[in-house]
Amino acid sequence: MTSAAIETAAAPRRKAKLSPLERSERRLGFLLLLPAFLLLGTVVLYPISQLLITSMQFNHLAQPWMGTPFVGFDNFQRALADERFWETTLNTVIYIVVTVPGAVVVGLGLALLANQPFTVKWPVRLGLLLPWALPLVFAGLIFRWFFEYNQGLVNNALVWLGFAKVPWLTQPGFAFAATCIAIIWKTSSFVALVLLAGLQTIPKSLYEAAEIDGANRWQQFIEITLPMLRPAIVVALIFRTITAIQTFDIPYAMTNGGPGHSTETLAMYIHKTTIDFLDLGYGSALAVLMFVVSVIATTGYLRYTRRDPRKT
Numbered sequence: 001m002t003s004a005a006i007e008t009a010a011a012p013r014r015k016a017k018l019s020p021l022e023r024s025e026r027r028l029g030f031l032l033l034l035p036a037f038l039l040l041g042t043v044v045l046y047p048i049s050q051l052l053i054t055s056m057q058f059n060h061l062a063q064p065w066m067g068t069p070f071v072g073f074d075n076f077q078r079a080l081a082d083e084r085f086w087e088t089t090l091n092t093v094i095y096i097v098v099t100v101p102g103a104v105v106v107g108l109g110l111a112l113l114a115n116q117p118f119t120v121k122w123p124v125r126l127g128l129l130l131p132w133a134l135p136l137v138f139a140g141l142i143f144r145w146f147f148e149y150n151q152g153l154v155n156n157a158l159v160w161l162g163f164a165k166v167p168w169l170t171q172p173g174f175a176f177a178a179t180c181i182a183i184i185w186k187t188s189s190f191v192a193l194v195l196l197a198g199l200q201t202i203p204k205s206l207y208e209a210a211e212i213d214g215a216n217r218w219q220q221f222i223e224i225t226l227p228m229l230r231p232a233i234v235v236a237l238i239f240r241t242i243t244a245i246q247t248f249d250i251p252y253a254m255t256n257g258g259p260g261h262s263t264e265t266l267a268m269y270i271h272k273t274t275i276d277f278l279d280l281g282y283g284s285a286l287a288v289l290m291f292v293v294s295v296i297a298t299t300g301y302l303r304y305t306r307r308d309p310r311k312t
Contacts, residue, residue: 048291054284061278068281075285085286087261088269095180095265096244102184103240104233107191114192115199128196131189140253143182144169147254169255172262179251179263186250187243191236198232199225238301245294266290 018026055075057068079085114124131139146153147168155165168178202225210220248267251257257264257272266286274283 051284051287051291054280055288056285057281059279059281059284061280071281075282076289078282079285079289084261084269085266088264088266091176091262091264092245092247092266094176095183095247096241098180099183099187099247100237100240100244102180103187103191104236106184106188107236108195108229108233110188110192111195111199114196125196128189128192131186132193134186136186136249137253139186140182140250143178143185143250144254147178170259172259175255175259175263179254182250182254183244183247187240191240194236194239195229195232198229202228234301238298241297241301242294245290245297 056070056072058066058071058074059068060066110128114121114128118124145151147155149155149165149167149170152168154168159165166174168174206224206228207220210224215223246267247265248271251263251265252268252271255263257268267290270283270286270290273279273286277283
């Protein structure tokens with residue numbers, strides 16, 4: 001290669017000049033996107049900026065004479081030294097570890113069931129929609145009645161089978177288990193709907209070719225269904241993990257965080273700090289920490305989806 005060719009290859013490539021038509025189309029595109037950017041800034045960016053500002057202030061509505069002085073990272077240092085913050089964070093992590101995989105497993109089973117060649121499919125798919133459409137607080141109240149000690153269906157069934165009643169909502173371990181069951185039941189329907197959409201995009205020719213090669217149902221599930229469902233599973237995991245980090249309604253309706261603080265989540269602690277204790281500064285700092293955890297979890301999932309499948 002000659003020196004002139006080397007210099008030409010090493011020289012930075014100049015951007016091609018846009019034609020007047022392309023420049024006008026680009027300006028039109030920016031103008032069309034401007035309302036969306038303004039709406040995003042109003043609905044998302046502005047509240048987040050205000051949350052960050054409040055988290056660095058002393059803002060206690062029960063002490064209005066103190067004003068709202070700037071305290072820097074004092075609220076965050078207070079959170080790191082707060083035992084209740086760590087306890088509720090641990091509870092939230094356990095909710096994530098238990099309910100997210102539980103919802104995916106149950107949702108996958110429901111999606112496979114709904115994907116079967118039924119003659120009449122609408123009752124099965126309606127059964128998937130109903131739990132998802134049910135309000136969260138309503139679902140929590142229903143399961144609170146299910147696990148009630150004296151009149152609950154679960155204890156009545158245990159007594160009918162010859163077992164003793166279980167204090168589901170008054171002992172920490174049982175209360176946590178009952179809450180997890182309610183959350184998995186409520187959220188598995190959403191996961192099932194997402195996975196059902198993914199199942200319907202898998203070509204049937206792949207299964208027909210696998211049958212010709214002698215693969216059984218389990219081998220088809222492992223080699224075809226799961227790999228082809230990977231994008232849908234990741235989407236379901238992202239949404240389910242974010243909602244699990246923000247778990248509030250069902251534990252609040254079932255146990256109100258009790259007994260003690262055994263079922264209290266970080267979102268419930270933020271609610272009590274801001275609404276009950278009127279400490280907006282500290283509550284905003286807790287909300288910022290929860291937001292950071294949500295961003296980290298989402299980024300982890302997205303980094304996983306961008307990996308080269310040949311390296312996995």
